[in-house]
Amino acid sequence: MTTVTTRTAPAPTAATRRRRRRNALVGWSFVLPNLLGFAALTLVPVAGTFVVAFTDWDSYSSPKWIGLANFRRMRHDDNFWTALQNTCWYAAGHIPLTLAASLGLAVLLNQKLRGVGILRTAFFFPYVTSLVAVAIVWNMLLSPDIGPVNQLLRHLGWSHPPGWTTSTDWSLPALILTSVWRDMGYYMVLFLAGLQTVPAELYEAARMDGAGPWARFWHVTMPGLRPTTFFVTVMLTISSFKVFDLVQVMTEGGPGRSTLVLSQLIFREGITHGRFGYSSAVSLALFVIVLAVTLAQFQIQRRSER
Amino acid sequence: MRRTTTRLLPVALAATLFGAAACGGGGGSGTTSDGRTVVKIALWNYQTTPEFKALIDGFEAKYPKIDVQPVDILADDYPDKVTTMLAGGDKTDVLTMKNVTDYARYATRGQLLPLTGAVAGLPDKSAYAGLADYDLAGQYYALPYRQDFWVLFYNKKLVGDADVSHLTWSGFDSLAKQLTKGSGASKTYGTYLHTWRSVVQAVASAQTGGDLLGGDYGWMKDQYGIALDVQKAGATLPFATASSQKTTYDSQFTTGKAAMVPMGTWWAAALLAEKAEGKNPVDWGMAPLPQTTADGKTVTFGSPTAFAVNKKARNADAAKQFVEWASGPEGAAVLAKIGLVPSYHDSSVMNTFFGVRDMPTDATSRQAMQPSKVQLEMPVSDKSSDIDQILTEEHELVMTGEKSVDAGIKEMDHRVKTEVQ
Numbered sequence: 001m002t003t004v005t006t007r008t009a010p011a012p013t014a015a016t017r018r019r020r021r022r023n024a025l026v027g028w029s030f031v032l033p034n035l036l037g038f039a040a041l042t043l044v045p046v047a048g049t050f051v052v053a054f055t056d057w058d059s060y061s062s063p064k065w066i067g068l069a070n071f072r073r074m075r076h077d078d079n080f081w082t083a084l085q086n087t088c089w090y091a092a093g094h095i096p097l098t099l100a101a102s103l104g105l106a107v108l109l110n111q112k113l114r115g116v117g118i119l120r121t122a123f124f125f126p127y128v129t130s131l132v133a134v135a136i137v138w139n140m141l142l143s144p145d146i147g148p149v150n151q152l153l154r155h156l157g158w159s160h161p162p163g164w165t166t167s168t169d170w171s172l173p174a175l176i177l178t179s180v181w182r183d184m185g186y187y188m189v190l191f192l193a194g195l196q197t198v199p200a201e202l203y204e205a206a207r208m209d210g211a212g213p214w215a216r217f218w219h220v221t222m223p224g225l226r227p228t229t230f231f232v233t234v235m236l237t238i239s240s241f242k243v244f245d246l247v248q249v250m251t252e253g254g255p256g257r258s259t260l261v262l263s264q265l266i267f268r269e270g271i272t273h274g275r276f277g278y279s280s281a282v283s284l285a286l287f288v289i290v291l292a293v294t295l296a297q298f299q300i301q302r303r304s305e306r
Numbered sequence: 307m308r309r310t311t312t313r314l315l316p317v318a319l320a321a322t323l324f325g326a327a328a329c330g331g332g333g334g335s336g337t338t339s340d341g342r343t344v345v346k347i348a349l350w351n352y353q354t355t356p357e358f359k360a361l362i363d364g365f366e367a368k369y370p371k372i373d374v375q376p377v378d379i380l381a382d383d384y385p386d387k388v389t390t391m392l393a394g395g396d397k398t399d400v401l402t403m404k405n406v407t408d409y410a411r412y413a414t415r416g417q418l419l420p421l422t423g424a425v426a427g428l429p430d431k432s433a434y435a436g437l438a439d440y441d442l443a444g445q446y447y448a449l450p451y452r453q454d455f456w457v458l459f460y461n462k463k464l465v466g467d468a469d470v471s472h473l474t475w476s477g478f479d480s481l482a483k484q485l486t487k488g489s490g491a492s493k494t495y496g497t498y499l500h501t502w503r504s505v506v507q508a509v510a511s512a513q514t515g516g517d518l519l520g521g522d523y524g525w526m527k528d529q530y531g532i533a534l535d536v537q538k539a540g541a542t543l544p545f546a547t548a549s550s551q552k553t554t555y556d557s558q559f560t561t562g563k564a565a566m567v568p569m570g571t572w573w574a575a576a577l578l579a580e581k582a583e584g585k586n587p588v589d590w591g592m593a594p595l596p597q598t599t600a601d602g603k604t605v606t607f608g609s610p611t612a613f614a615v616n617k618k619a620r621n622a623d624a625a626k627q628f629v630e631w632a633s634g635p636e637g638a639a640v641l642a643k644i645g646l647v648p649s650y651h652d653s654s655v656m657n658t659f660f661g662v663r664d665m666p667t668d669a670t671s672r673q674a675m676q677p678s679k680v681q682l683e684m685p686v687s688d689k690s691s692d693i694d695q696i697l698t699e700e701h702e703l704v705m706t707g708e709k710s711v712d713a714g715i716k717e718m719d720h721r722v723k724t725e726v727q
Contacts, residue, residue: 059393060415143550166546255702
């Protein structure tokens with residue numbers, strides 16, 4: 001027979017309570033500036049967007065409550081649907097290509113090769129370069145008549161190479177190409193970190209079972225990288241739907257509306273045309289889309305873990 | 307307790323700094339330490355736009371108790387930045403109105419101080435070119451200080467003996483082809499047609515009477531025909547290349563790559579400034595803008611540039627004083643001295659203009675400065691910015707060959723009628 005005795009904690013003394021309060025106060029005082037910053041620069045503007053989306057505010061005169069009119073207008077706005085379509089196409093190209101390129105690079109540069117450090121730095125370098133500089137350089141590289149890319153393509157026998165940023169068919173692929181080139185180094189670093197967490201014993205065991213390089217990649221590396229892949233996919237999804245700066249500098253949404261994306265439409269409606277109400281409504285739509293896609297990804301991840 | 311205080315102190319300091327930073331936007335005193343009234347003026351590219359420094363220096367010389375301080379903004383970002391500043395309650399005293407469309411936006415939203423009284427007090431309104439463009443139902447909220455219009459700049463050496471004084475657009479087309487020489491990196495183009503839609507659309511509107519806001523753009527067809535023909539013949543840098551390279555019209559002309567460039571009169575001041583700094587060796591002249599019909603009249607388009615006073619100006623009275631001075635005869639004299647066309651004009655102002663060192667003074671250049679009619683580049687309306695967006699997008703597609711002229715015009719008609727409510 002076993003006797004179980006429970007010991008109750010002694011009641012805190014006044015000095016302990018004072019110490020706990022003081023510790024709590026110190027803790028709060030450390031997070032308070034950050035919380036204030038978050039509230040002032042993120043929480044309040046986001047909450048404001050929710051309210052402004054139901055008004056016809058022009059940023060200066062008093063806002064007028066118009067209910068769902070902005071959202072009804074969105075349904076019939078050709079620019080909105082074009083921007084949504086372009087954003088989805090951009091995401092559909094940017095996410096898988098960046099994922100594949102960064103994973104491939106990480107696996108390649110995870111080997112013990114000579115000069116691997118230099119190569120890792122070289123691939124990471126575009127990410128820390130000013131995006132405006134990247135956009136300008138790629139605009140020059142992809143220039144239809146005198147750009148080196150088309151000169152090379154002509155040399156290889158393609159007599160009428162793409163107009164890239166000046167062609168409605170190729171402008172979005174040109175943007176995707178540029179953004180993949182810029183982002184792959186950053187996500188490569190994340191995958192490299194993920195690869196360090198895959199136990200070497202698993203590779204050993206697989207090798208002893210006669211698994212070749214591909215089998216080891218599919219059955220050891222990929223499952224081991226699942227959390228990193230999920231994180232990278234979520235981050236890529238969010239950044240793809242929010243893309244703005246690269247498009248603004250490289251094509252300004254053109255030619256025509258072929259690269260008009262949702263973030264650009266938000267900027268254009270609010271700042272250029274002074275329709276902050278409608279601009280906020282489009283922001284809200286973008287927020288809902290990104291939230292829905294991200295939640296769906298979490299759901300899929302949860303299911304695959306079961 | 308002392309330890310708690312020691313821990314809290316840096317945090318409290320950080321919070322105070324954060325608060326100060328958050329509340330500090332658009333702040334600043336209304337006077338300098340020596341008691342002068344501060345007038346802040348929103349402008350663009352201060353270092354490379356000589357007019358602003360000239361006007362500020364001229365005004366401060368006359369009113370030493372006022373300190374005019376520039377708020378420098380990148381030219382391309384200027385309208386967006388000013389819109390954002392005003393939305394945030396910025397107190398910058400004077401706002402430069404880069405174009406009439408933006409002016410109408412700010413004025414109709416009640417963001418500018420009325421200047422109707424100042425206009426009523428002008429002794430001779432007809433001496434102020436472009437003033438009428440600022441009339442919003444009898445009220446004025448800005449005073450123009452510059453009135454630019456488009457002429458044809460040409461490189462005297464490359465054009466040679468060709469007569470550019472009475473060109474039609476078809477004559478311009480032929481001459482551009484004729485002046486195109488060489489190939490590859492050493493190629494010299496007969497002309498350079500910049501990527502702005504106005505190069506085609508505003509020309510056509512001014513010279514055919516077409517309405518840019520009307521939603522029926524068939525009148526643009528001939529002008530697009532000229533622009534595309536020049537491009538097809540290789541007599542100008544292709545639109546697609548200029549657009550992707552973000553080519554500047556100045557670089558094409560001052561490096562001797564293009565013989566003729568249609569552009570606004572503001573460029574003369576920049577060319578003179580470059581020449582004074584030894585950056586521009588081109589011997590250039592101005593000619594009237596080529597015309598659709600050879601009836602002897604010169605119809606061109608242009609846009610005035612104005613100063614307005616922010617409704618939330620910290621020193622509104624001093625700001626008004628600056629605006630009135632800059633747009634009046636004294637400001638005009640300052641502008642003419644650096645080769646800009648002021649809004650206020652009389653014979654002495656034009657004499658000053660042509661008296662500027664290195665300014666071409668030949669008969670054709672003088673003729674270029676006296677057009678028969680200057681039409682506003684874009685009519686003022688609450689629909690202007692929406693229509694401008696559509697026309698720009700379709701212009702790009704036509705000029706890059708993505709759409710035929712007919713298809714582009716049809717789409718302009720359709721989109722302006724259906725999208726602009």
